[in-house]
Amino acid sequence: MKHGLSRWMAPVWALGLVCDVCAARDRGAALSVIELIHRARVEVGNTNLPAARLLAEQAVAVDPAYADTWKQLGRVLMLQGHPEEALNAIDTALELRPDDRELRRWRPGILRDLGWSHWARGERDRALACFNEALKGALDNREALVRQVFALLAEAGPREEAAAFLKQWTDTQTQAELGYFFFERDRLVAAEIAFDTALTSGARSASVFSRVAFLRALRGACEPLARDLKSWLADNEAFEREEAEFLHESLLLCAMRESGELPQRTAPEPTAALTDRLERLARARLAERDYAQAYRLYARIAARDPNRRCYLRAASAATALRGDAGALEFLSALAERTRDPATRAGILGRLARIRGEADRAVAHYRESLDADPKQADLRYELFSTLISLGRRDEARDQLAWFIERLKHGDSSAQTPLAEMWATLEDYQGALNMWTTLAKQYPSSAYYVVERARVLDRMGRSDEARDSLMDLTRRSEDAQALQLLAEILLRQNRPLDALDAVERGLRIEWSPALLRLRDQALQRATRAPE
Amino acid sequence: MKRLFHLAQWAALIALVLFAWRSLMRPIPAPDYHPDEWSSWRGFYALSYAGVTRKGGGDYVSTAQLAEHLHALHEQGFKTIKPEDVETFLQGRAPLPDRAVLLLFEGGRKDSYLAATPLLRRFGQVATMCVPTILTRRWGSFYLRTSDLKRFARQPHWSLASMGHAAILPIPVEGGAEGRFLVQRQWKKRQLESLDAYRERVEKDFAQAQAILQHATSRPIKLYLLPFADAGTSPGSIPEAEETIRACIEAHHRVAFTRADDAFNGPDSDPLQLTRLRVRGSWDAQRLLQGLAKCEPRPEPIAGIGDNSQWVYDGNGFAATGSLNLAAGARAWARGSSDWSDLALSFEVNRPAGGTAALYVRYAGPSRYVRLWLDDAGLRIQERLGSTMQTLALQPATAGSPTPSNVALRTRGNRLWVQAGLAPPAGPLPLSRFTTRGRIGFEAGATAISVRAFSATPLPSLVVLSQSFRSLDRALQDATALWIPTWFHADRAPEFTPNMRSELLAAAAQGVQVIPRIAGLPRPDLDRSFAEHVAESLSEIAARTLITRIALSAPDFPLAERLRQQGYSILFEIQAKDAHALLRSPHLERESDLLLIKGNALAVGEALAEAEREIPTSRLIWKTNQELALPPGIRRAVQIESGEPP
Numbered sequence A: 001m002k003h004g005l006s007r008w009m010a011p012v013w014a015l016g017l018v019c020d021v022c023a024a025r026d027r028g029a030a031l032s033v034i035e036l037i038h039r040a041r042v043e044v045g046n047t048n049l050p051a052a053r054l055l056a057e058q059a060v061a062v063d064p065a066y067a068d069t070w071k072q073l074g075r076v077l078m079l080q081g082h083p084e085e086a087l088n089a090i091d092t093a094l095e096l097r098p099d100d101r102e103l104r105r106w107r108p109g110i111l112r113d114l115g116w117s118h119w120a121r122g123e124r125d126r127a128l129a130c131f132n133e134a135l136k137g138a139l140d141n142r143e144a145l146v147r148q149v150f151a152l153l154a155e156a157g158p159r160e161e162a163a164a165f166l167k168q169w170t171d172t173q174t175q176a177e178l179g180y181f182f183f184e185r186d187r188l189v190a191a192e193i194a195f196d197t198a199l200t201s202g203a204r205s206a207s208v209f210s211r212v213a214f215l216r217a218l219r220g221a222c223e224p225l226a227r228d229l230k231s232w233l234a235d236n237e238a239f240e241r242e243e244a245e246f247l248h249e250s251l252l253l254c255a256m257r258e259s260g261e262l263p264q265r266t267a268p269e270p271t272a273a274l275t276d277r278l279e280r281l282a283r284a285r286l287a288e289r290d291y292a293q294a295y296r297l298y299a300r301i302a303a304r305d306p307n308r309r310c311y312l313r314a315a316s317a318a319t320a321l322r323g324d325a326g327a328l329e330f331l332s333a334l335a336e337r338t339r340d341p342a343t344r345a346g347i348l349g350r351l352a353r354i355r356g357e358a359d360r361a362v363a364h365y366r367e368s369l370d371a372d373p374k375q376a377d378l379r380y381e382l383f384s385t386l387i388s389l390g391r392r393d394e395a396r397d398q399l400a401w402f403i404e405r406l407k408h409g410d411s412s413a414q415t416p417l418a419e420m421w422a423t424l425e426d427y428q429g430a431l432n433m434w435t436t437l438a439k440q441y442p443s444s445a446y447y448v449v450e451r452a453r454v455l456d457r458m459g460r461s462d463e464a465r466d467s468l469m470d471l472t473r474r475s476e477d478a479q480a481l482q483l484l485a486e487i488l489l490r491q492n493r494p495l496d497a498l499d500a501v502e503r504g505l506r507i508e509w510s511p512a513l514l515r516l517r518d519q520a521l522q523r524a525t526r527a528p529e
Numbered sequence B: 001m002k003r004l005f006h007l008a009q010w011a012a013l014i015a016l017v018l019f020a021w022r023s024l025m026r027p028i029p030a031p032d033y034h035p036d037e038w039s040s041w042r043g044f045y046a047l048s049y050a051g052v053t054r055k056g057g058g059d060y061v062s063t064a065q066l067a068e069h070l071h072a073l074h075e076q077g078f079k080t081i082k083p084e085d086v087e088t089f090l091q092g093r094a095p096l097p098d099r100a101v102l103l104l105f106e107g108g109r110k111d112s113y114l115a116a117t118p119l120l121r122r123f124g125q126v127a128t129m130c131v132p133t134i135l136t137r138r139w140g141s142f143y144l145r146t147s148d149l150k151r152f153a154r155q156p157h158w159s160l161a162s163m164g165h166a167a168i169l170p171i172p173v174e175g176g177a178e179g180r181f182l183v184q185r186q187w188k189k190r191q192l193e194s195l196d197a198y199r200e201r202v203e204k205d206f207a208q209a210q211a212i213l214q215h216a217t218s219r220p221i222k223l224y225l226l227p228f229a230d231a232g233t234s235p236g237s238i239p240e241a242e243e244t245i246r247a248c249i250e251a252h253h254r255v256a257f258t259r260a261d262d263a264f265n266g267p268d269s270d271p272l273q274l275t276r277l278r279v280r281g282s283w284d285a286q287r288l289l290q291g292l293a294k295c296e297p298r299p300e301p302i303a304g305i306g307d308n309s310q311w312v313y314d315g316n317g318f319a320a321t322g323s324l325n326l327a328a329g330a331r332a333w334a335r336g337s338s339d340w341s342d343l344a345l346s347f348e349v350n351r352p353a354g355g356t357a358a359l360y361v362r363y364a365g366p367s368r369y370v371r372l373w374l375d376d377a378g379l380r381i382q383e384r385l386g387s388t389m390q391t392l393a394l395q396p397a398t399a400g401s402p403t404p405s406n407v408a409l410r411t412r413g414n415r416l417w418v419q420a421g422l423a424p425p426a427g428p429l430p431l432s433r434f435t436t437r438g439r440i441g442f443e444a445g446a447t448a449i450s451v452r453a454f455s456a457t458p459l460p461s462l463v464v465l466s467q468s469f470r471s472l473d474r475a476l477q478d479a480t481a482l483w484i485p486t487w488f489h490a491d492r493a494p495e496f497t498p499n500m501r502s503e504l505l506a507a508a509a510q511g512v513q514v515i516p517r518i519a520g521l522p523r524p525d526l527d528r529s530f531a532e533h534v535a536e537s538l539s540e541i542a543a544r545t546l547i548t549r550i551a552l553s554a555p556d557f558p559l560a561e562r563l564r565q566q567g568y569s570i571l572f573e574i575q576a577k578d579a580h581a582l583l584r585s586p587h588l589e590r591e592s593d594l595l596l597i598k599g600n601a602l603a604v605g606e607a608l609a610e611a612e613r614e615i616p617t618s619r620l621i622w623k624t625n626q627e628l629a630l631p632p633g634i635r636r637a638v639q640i641e642s643g644e645p646p
Helices: A033-045 A049-062 A067-080 A083-096 A101-120 A124-136 A142-156 A159-169 A172-184 A188-200 A206-218 A222-235 A241-253 A272-287 A291-304 A311-337 A341-354 A358-371 A376-388 A392-407 A411-423 A427-440 A445-457 A461-474 A478-490 A494-507 A511-526 B002-025 B063-075 B083-090 B110-123 B133-137 B146-153 B195-217 B241-252 B285-295 B474-479 B498-509 B530-537 B541-546 B557-565 B576-584 B601-611
Strands: B044-049 B100-106 B127-131 B158-162 B170-172 B178-180 B223-225 B255-259 B277-279 B311-314 B317-320 B323-326 B331-334 B343-350 B357-363 B368-375 B378-385 B388-396 B406-412 B415-420 B426-430 B439-444 B449-458 B462-465 B480-484 B486-489 B517-519 B549-552 B569-575 B594-598 B620-623 B635-639
Touching (some): A033 A049, A033 B388, A049 A067, A049 B541, A067 A083, A067 A101, A083 A101, A083 B498, A101 A124, A101 A142, A124 A142, A142 A159, A142 A188, A159 A172, A172 A188, A206 A222, A206 A241, A241 A272, A241 A291, A272 A291, A272 A311, A311 A341, A311 A376, A341 A358, A341 A376, A358 A376, A376 A392, A376 A411, A392 A411, A411 A445, A445 A461, A445 A478, A461 A478, A478 A494, A478 A511, B044 B083, B063 B285, B083 B100, B083 B255, B100 B110, B110 B127, B110 B158, B127 B133, B146 B158, B146 B195, B158 B195, B241 B255, B277 B285, B311 B317, B317 B331, B323 B331, B343 B357, B343 B439, B357 B406, B368 B406, B378 B415, B388 B415, B462 B474, B462 B620, B474 B480, B480 B635, B498 B541, B530 B557, B549 B557, B569 B576, B576 B594, B594 B601, B601 B620
Parallel strands (some): B127 B158, B462 B480, B462 B635, B486 B517, B517 B549, B549 B569, B569 B594, B620 B635
Antiparallel strands (some): B170 B178, B311 B331, B317 B323, B323 B449, B343 B449, B357 B368, B357 B439, B368 B378, B406 B415, B415 B426
């Protein structure tokens, strides 16, 4: 009789499905492998995965040469989130039953999960190997994996690796589609690489060109933009209005004056959509403390729409870049041009505060808020100003406004609230909020650092130190390293502190870190650890 | 005259005294019972008599019938054995005579004893009296009494066995009816006894019987005969009965007859689930011998249905013109198949709509078998394990694809393959380690069925020494029962590579047992930790489960001992000339070791002849690449040079 495994899994057969005398399951000296697998399936159905795993492991121990034992174990491990062990089990099952369609379908999914597991541990090459292997199989929703992995590679660099990955797993049309996808979500690096890959693969449309130009201009790659612009323009004569605006804005961002080469010599009227996009990008740059790019974008936003309520952030970028003088210059020029009373009052208030006239600043801020009470940034600014004046009760009124916003589901109130509580020395409230935010945004170092700062202030330095050490093991963040160094110095661990400082200085050269290095060096030479 | 009369009186008295003295002092002839001469590992028959009466009838045989039976057995070369022989045989510790038979007398009846004893003495036979001990305390002389048991124990022709204490008696059950002691819960004090009370009652019955018999004989009673052969699987039994009975038997006895559907018990029979043939009151000697012949194991393939002599029926059935016909509810068992294990089988069944047909393989009683169940809903492949029936695979019938009528099946080790109709084959399906061997049979359900085109062939049981299982050709893989790859060498640190794991899984998936071999032996200077390293290298779960034995390229007793300490059994590869010494060696574990004997045919033949008096033939392997006619039960090993080393 022919008994090849290859034909076994045909759908007409149903394997081990039925336990005819289920009531009698608890009897009998030893359970058969079929019974164990059946029970494991039942426990999976009951979402009792630990019990299911135990049963599946027992099944493997009873008959490790039967494919279904490994298959069931692999399934449970997969559901439990142990992709490496799941893959081993599934591979053994496949070895025993190479033509099992279900196993073939599961494997790529496990490889994908394993890839993510490696990625989370920083094992980039192993992760990529898993992703590539997964994509070779019949993976459900493979487009999503390509998109996600590509974005990660693009943002982690090098660009060439990301481009090669994209080219391996997508066609030209998909590359361009991914470019649009990331462009719309402000994931500029991924968008640019995807568009570039599409361009080299032959997608030379005006839509792609204009966006690539804009993306290059945004990251300040003006030279390559200038180099390629001519040939792009030669390829395309007709530009839609949106494309033309991208091109014009690109030239302006790069301070290029060769607009005569553009198909529409006069710049199109600025649209709110593009200004919004620029504002989002500027805010993101500011959050990443890329003050030069942030200021450059805010300058363009101010030029396009002087009534925008982003003047406080623009002023922060200007201050970080050029000190108070820079902020004064920027805000003064803007105050001349804005026609919006709320904006103008706010700008005046900020100018007053920079000049040291805090009481006057408060009056301007209140005027602005009377005109438009929904200005969260301005309220926070007012709060800070009131605190600096020692008017804590009035400051608390602003806190109440944010609490109300949070109650109405506005999550953007979380960060200012945490900062305000910390300022008001309500550390428990601040800690709760930072903890919530750190859990919501696990990839953001900022929340972890702020949480650690509050813990430190609450006298829980060890916890603060541990969380910072954990963070800095996973990612390099100058603020985190700085705070860590401060704590370590206080804990009389100057050598560890010095190590943290050195790492911080490799990321960002700051006076605070330099000061900490001096302190650490002095302490290290004084007392051995 | 008066004087003459006195003399005559004296003469008569003296004659009477002399007769009495001679009768009393005449030695009881020793039974024909010589274990030292036995060398068979095939198995034994068991016959049980419900009782022996003067006239016979019903379930009982008459004294004359019994005499005829025992005479016929004697004439046909059957040698009777005792319960302890059954125990040592099934443990693989001692062989039996060639045609061994265990005679059992049920019920502890004194008339059976009185009728059988002179016959046993006449034919030099031994028998076992199975006693329900509650009857030994009854008034009257119908049953053996406690005082009789003590005398009984001293008789060379008799052994004692237990039938429980009160287990043969009915008990009140729910609804005012009478029930069976061992398998039902008792109705007591207007309520059903609890499960715990049930278990306690059954356990107590076993213990009490054992205590009474042990007191009488001054030694533990090894054999238990289950009353009514009802091991808790009959209709009406409570679900807990089977496990309870099994546990009690295990706790109190070494061997037990729990079935009455076959006379033959092979070397791999479960000592606690043995079967015996009940001798009917109507049987003459010829019928008895026919009954035994039908149970005689047959190693040769079965080609075709044959005639009625090829089948043993439960219910109405007959075989004629190539067709086996079974009435509704009837079963037919293939003659001599009770010891079959690995086999290839095919048949065609004619089943009317609404009817059911079943094929049984490895049927070792109502609680252990593999079954193919065909009805209008489709084909189910099922395994019975105690009270649980498990469906291993199901081929549902559909409108376009009704239940097939032609089926092929193959078993090897713990694997099963089934091909039915045009559907793709199912398998390898896993069988439990409990379902290892047993009869082949058919059963008709609610309607009559007929079976045609039947064939069944025992699979070859080849031992293959090669480096790769996967590279063996398909036919050789199918013929292999045991694969021995050389994975370790005394000169190298043991290592279990991924390729070895793949090979192991590939072989085990086909039901083939794998025994890794250590080459380069003997090595007197071998590191003491080598065995530990072997075990460590095989600690991965698949290897740990599937590898239970290690082959040694030559006897290396210290290493064998250390491997045993790691939990492994041993296969010794030996030259024929060394067999004699090894068989005399205290280092040979007679109950578990395998011997692979190599050398020239003559020397190996002699070595095997000696070896099979010591250890079961199933543990003897003849390594030869020649196609030789091997002694029954002995396996052949071949060396295959091809195949990639792992």
